[in-house]
Amino acid sequence: MVDGDLAAHDVAAARPGPGLRLARIVTELTAPAVLVSLLTVVIGWHSARGAMSGLGWGLFAVVFVSVIPMAYILGGVRRGRLTDHHVRVREQRRIPLLFGLGSAAAGLALLAVLGAPRPVLALVAAGLVGLVVAVTVSHWWKMSIHSAVAVGTLVVLVVTFGAWLLVASPLLGLVGWSRVRLGDHTSAQVLTGGALGGLVAAVVFVLLR
Numbered sequence: 102m103v104d105g106d107l108a109a110h111d112v113a114a115a116r117p118g119p120g121l122r123l124a125r126i127v128t129e130l131t132a133p134a135v136l137v138s139l140l141t142v143v144i145g146w147h148s149a150r151g152a153m154s155g156l157g158w159g160l161f162a163v164v165f166v167s168v169i170p171m172a173y174i175l176g177g178v179r180r181g182r183l184t185d186h187h188v189r190v191r192e193q194r195r196i197p198l199l200f201g202l203g204s205a206a207a208g209l210a211l212l213a214v215l216g217a218p219r220p221v222l223a224l225v226a227a228g229l230v231g232l233v234v235a236v237t238v239s240h241w242w243k244m245s246i247h248s249a250v251a252v253g254t255l256v257v258l259v260v261t262f263g264a265w266l267l268v269a270s271p272l273l274g275l276v277g278w279s280r281v282r283l284g285d286h287t288s289a290q291v292l293t294g295g296a297l298g299g300l301v302a303a304v305v306f307v308l309l310r
Contacts (some may be wrong), residue, residue: 128187132186202229
């Protein structure tokens with residue numbers, strides 16, 4: 102329920118302490134739009150022969166997978182249709198997620214027509230599938246999209262650059278802790294989001310890249 106989501110967040114935020122401040126910082130730094138933007142630029146840069154060419158592909162993709170969807174969400178916040186840029190209320194998530202899905206689909210089509218590198222196409226396609234999963238699950242349950250994107254990001258980086266990046270795995274726990282500490286998700290919602298995000302990245306990105 103709308104009131105239930107907000108009440109859980111308010112109760113968690115009312116518990117003072119250094120952990121609350123850290124949780125807020127972690128949540129902002131690992132927001133889906135932030136991680137997706139950084140990952141897309143990195144994969145774009147790495148996938149093309151010329152660094153500037155690859156960077157261009159990455160930045161072009163970011164417009165559709167992050168900039169346009171986030172602009173829509175911020176517009177909804179300003180108009181009072183959405184509570185905040187994290188869209189804490191489950192019932193408010195469907196339309197922004199569908200809008201993001203449409204934007205990413207349009208971006209993927211343009212990237213394909215223009216001849217973008219396969220890893221960039223694979224990454225955007227994985228994002229599309231992830232959004233479909235998020236829209237479906239969010240109809241009944243508020244899984245953590247923060248955790249889904251964080252785990253998916255690590256999977257893509259490991260596949261692209263090597264298993265040594267698994268040293269960053271403890272950061273996933275930090276992301277999940279921040280979401281629970283802020284009262285935005287339960288531990289089950291964090292774990293489910295992470296599992297689904299990792300699965301989508303492992304299957305879609307690996308198969309298409």
